Amino acid sequence: MLKDRIIVYTSGTFDMFHYNHLRMINYARSLGDILIVGVSTDELVASYKDKPIIPFTERLQIIEALKTPDIVIPQRTLDHTEIVRKLNIDAFVVGDDWVGKYDYLKELGVEVFYFPYGSGVSSSSLKKTIHDSYENSLIKEQKAKPDFRV
Numbered sequence: 001m002l003k004d005r006i007i008v009y010t011s012g013t014f015d016m017f018h019y020n021h022l023r024m025i026n027y028a029r030s031l032g033d034i035l036i037v038g039v040s041t042d043e044l045v046a047s048y049k050d051k052p053i054i055p056f057t058e059r060l061q062i063i064e065a066l067k068t069p070d071i072v073i074p075q076r077t078l079d080h081t082e083i084v085r086k087l088n089i090d091a092f093v094v095g096d097d098w099v100g101k102y103d104y105l106k107e108l109g110v111e112v113f114y115f116p117y118g119s120g121v122s123s124s125s126l127k128k129t130i131h132d133s134y135e136n137s138l139i140k141e142q143k144a145k146p147d148f149r150v
Contacts, residue, residue, distance in 0.1 A: 002088050006031065009083065010093040011038030011075045013045050014059050015052035020095075022066075024115045028093040029068045031113065036087060037063050038075030048078070084108050 010028035014021050029035045042056045052059065056074070064072045075083075080092065084105060092105050096114040105112050 002034070005033040006090045007034045007036065007088055008032035008091045008093060009036045009038065009080070009087065009089045011040065011080075012095065013040045013052055014063055015045075015054050017054075017059070017062050020117050024093060024095060024117075025063075025066065025068050027113075027115055028091075031091050031093065034070050035068060036071045036073060036089070037069040038073050038083070039063050040075045044076055044078070080105060081108065084110055 008028050008031045010025060012021065012024070025037060039056065039060045042051055045052050060072060060074065063069060080102065083089065089110055091111040091113065092102060093113045093115055094102060096116045099114045102112050
């Protein structure tokens with residue numbers, strides 16, 4: 001806490017920014033007075049899943065364009081111990097696909113909230129839908145071409 005103000009930190013990849021990203025950021029905003037949003041670098045994301053579709057600098061600018069965050073910073077590690085200490089974080093919000101992963105922050109006096117995405121849109125599901133649609137269009141295109149082999 002900084003002069004009786006609650007500082008909340010949330011972070012994510014925010015690839016292919018969508019409604020659930022916005023819901024989580026708005027939820028984090030509702031928990032405190034100052035909202036800091038960390039955007040994962042391409043290198044960090046590539047260390048645990050496929051590299052993002054949208055480059056880091058563009059994802060950072062998208063989050064900066066929102067009115068909700070007070071501060072937007074790069075996130076270079078999944079270990080939030082240092083950032084919690086440096087920025088006096090009181091609460092941390094992350095998607096519920098990470099349940100349990102950040103419980104260690106509670107030992108540092110941080111309240112941890114796992115935001116329930118529930119069913120609906122996710123960057124992974126969007127990527128799969130786009131990929132499958134593209135693949136199906138290629139298959140249809142191949143079937144529609146006449147075979148000129150002799």
